[in-house]
Amino acid sequence: MDNRINEIRRQVRALRVSMMEAEAIMREQINRGEDCAFVARDMIKMRTVMSRLVEERAMLGDREPILLSGGFISRRPKAERPIALPPFKRRLMPVAVRAR
Structure with a gap:
């Protein structure tokens, strides 16, 4: 049984x-x-085969996740981190009075 799992x-x-x-080719x-x-x-054929294998594995009692080593492909490019700017301090200035 362990060999089949x-x-x-x-x-x-x-x-x-x-x-x-x-998926990358597509x-x-x-x-x-x-x-x-x-x-x-x-891909649809591979998914059907995968679902059957997962069902069989569950019937045999194996519930541990199957991990890939380094197989993760990000769907999005990594976002650039914004540059942290120092807080802007506002200074109040007197309003100039208009001469009439």
């Missing part, structure tokens, strides 16, 4: 990596204005 975990890790690569195709239907169909 380990095999499922290995397959899930491989599927996650493949899905991230397919984003590039979208940015170029190309048709990405083929890659999208492959």
